[in-house]
Amino acid sequence: xxxxxxxxxxxxxxxxxxxxxxxxxxxxxxxxxxxxxxxxxxxxxxxxxxxxxxxxxxxxxxxxxxxxxxxxxxxxxxxxxxxxxxxxxxxxxxxxxxxxxxxxxxxxxxxxxxxxxxxxxxxxxxxxxxxxxxxxxxxxxxxxxxxxxxxxxxxxxxxxxxxxxxxxxxxxxxxxxxxxxxxxxxxxxx
Amino acid sequence: xxxxxxxxxxxxxxxxxxxxxxxxxxxxxxxxxxxxxxxxxxxxxxxxxxxxxxxxxxxxxxxxxxxxxxxxxxxxxxxxxxxxxxxxxxxxxxxxxxxxxxxxxxxxxxxxxxxxxxxxxxxxxxxxxxxxxxxxxxxxxxxxxxxxxxxxxxxxxxxxxxxxxxxxxxxxxxxxxxxxxxxxxxxxxxxxxxxxxxxxxxxxxxxxxxxxxxxxxxxxxxxxxxxxxxxxxxxxxxxxxxx
Numbered sequence: 245x246x247x248x249x250x251x252x253x254x255x256x257x258x259x260x261x262x263x264x265x266x267x268x269x270x271x272x273x274x275x276x277x278x279x280x281x282x283x284x285x286x287x288x289x290x291x292x293x294x295x296x297x298x299x300x301x302x303x304x305x306x307x308x309x310x311x312x313x314x315x316x317x318x319x320x321x322x323x324x325x326x327x328x329x330x331x332x333x334x335x336x337x338x339x340x341x342x343x344x345x346x347x348x349x350x351x352x353x354x355x356x357x358x359x360x361x362x363x364x365x366x367x368x369x370x371x372x373x374x375x376x377x378x379x380x381x382x383x384x385x386x387x388x389x390x391x392x393x394x395x396x397x398x399x400x401x402x403x404x405x406x407x408x409x410x411x412x413x414x415x416x417x418x419x420x421x422x423x424x425x426x427x428x429x430x431x432x433x434x
Numbered sequence: 435x436x437x438x439x440x441x442x443x444x445x446x447x448x449x450x451x452x453x454x455x456x457x458x459x460x461x462x463x464x465x466x467x468x469x470x471x472x473x474x475x476x477x478x479x480x481x482x483x484x485x486x487x488x489x490x491x492x493x494x495x496x497x498x499x500x501x502x503x504x505x506x507x508x509x510x511x512x513x514x515x516x517x518x519x520x521x522x523x524x525x526x527x528x529x530x531x532x533x534x535x536x537x538x539x540x541x542x543x544x545x546x547x548x549x550x551x552x553x554x555x556x557x558x559x560x561x562x563x564x565x566x567x568x569x570x571x572x573x574x575x576x577x578x579x580x581x582x583x584x585x586x587x588x589x590x591x592x593x594x595x596x597x598x599x600x601x602x603x604x605x606x607x608x609x610x611x612x613x614x615x616x617x618x619x620x621x622x623x624x625x626x627x628x629x630x631x632x633x634x635x636x637x638x639x640x641x642x643x644x645x646x647x648x649x650x651x652x653x654x655x656x657x658x659x660x661x662x663x664x665x666x667x668x669x670x671x672x673x674x675x676x677x
Contacts, residue, residue, distance in 0.1 A: 288642060289645055290648075292649070295654065298658060298660065299656065301660075393648060394647035395647075396646070396649060
């Protein structure tokens with residue numbers, strides 16, 4: 245039931261836009277935006293890093309640049325391992341640790357970025373010689389490629405990526421983990 | 435330097451729209467969407483509601499609509515810094531995407547209208563002539579002196595991924611208000627307002643579907659706005675005929 249004051253509020257519906265000229269009348273302002281003629285869409289989907297073209301100075305763009313660099317380093321590391329050149333692989337692996345630590349600076353961009361980048365950094369840091377974990381570069385590369393394509397993925401999806409990294413990295417005894425677990429819960433966790 | 439640099443324009447409207455494949459959840463979760471959107475406004479008023487489209491107005495400034503396949507928000511009174519516009523626009527779209535479980539956006543569009551207020555339509559046309567001088571005939575045309583010239587300039591860009599339509603044109607808007615007879619008791623009378631402006635209208639949009647997992651509304655809005663502030667003056671110089 246309307247109270248008398250509501251009548252005044254409802255008067256807004258009496259606003260009209262007169263047709264001032266003989267031209268085709270425009271739709272109300274709110275609708276104008278929707279009548280644009282669309283050309284047929286191109287096939288495929290848009291990659292998130294297209295933002296780099298629009299605003300290269302944005303934090304997200306810097307993250308994309310750095311993540312691409314890290315992916316390149318992982319590829320180089322993989323290639324060196326395939327070529328049976330462990331010294332070159334180790335060099336690239338060391339360099340990638342620095343890149344991953346820089347990537348960690350962008351952890352606030354999204355939960356997924358924070359989680360995946362942290363896990364990549366943690367797993368890479370646990371490796372003393374990359375020959376100890378030859379699958380790690382490929383796993384980290386895939387994880388970074390996923391986060392590059394979908395930086396705002398759901399947290400559950402990011403957890404799946406982390407689980408895959410852990411499958412490769414868990415035998416490496418992450419730094420300080422055993423000691424910390426022993427101190428907190430003794431041998432119960434083993 | 436252009437006759438009317440970007441800094442002489444005032445931001446008058448900002449629109450953000452996302453389109454998606456039919457989100458049938460809109461019939462189940464409309465209330466959830468508007469409850470969550472409403473938490474971000476001091477004052478949220480329903481303007482119209484039907485199964486396929488619900489429109490609300492927030493803080494007498496933002497008009498928001500959610501339909502089966504799109505959601506849009508318009509800031510009708512942008513004021514102060516750009517963040518005051520970007521934050522609510524991004525919040526609205528983020529809420530709709532989350533609550534309707536949208537996974538892919540088929541189109542994302544962000545349109546800004548900037549204006550220079552004029553005393554009359556004639557003045558707006560004169561300003562448009564100064565902004566687009568090459569479109570003004572210098573002598574008789576079809577044996578007659580041109581009486582009213584309202585030049586406009588439009589550039590469309592599309593690289594298959596992203597696109598834009600940038601325009602400059604004069605505009606006159608007439609909005610009338612005719613209250614019902616019983617409103618005379620509260621002293622309301624018929625009103626008609628006319629506004630004349632030189633408009634700079636820029637519309638950015640995506641041309642390919644964009645997965646939500648790679649989409650952050652705020653980043654896109656900031657990026658597009660940055661592009662405008664960086665290159666609007668280049669557009670005005672082009673309109674004047676400078677390369």
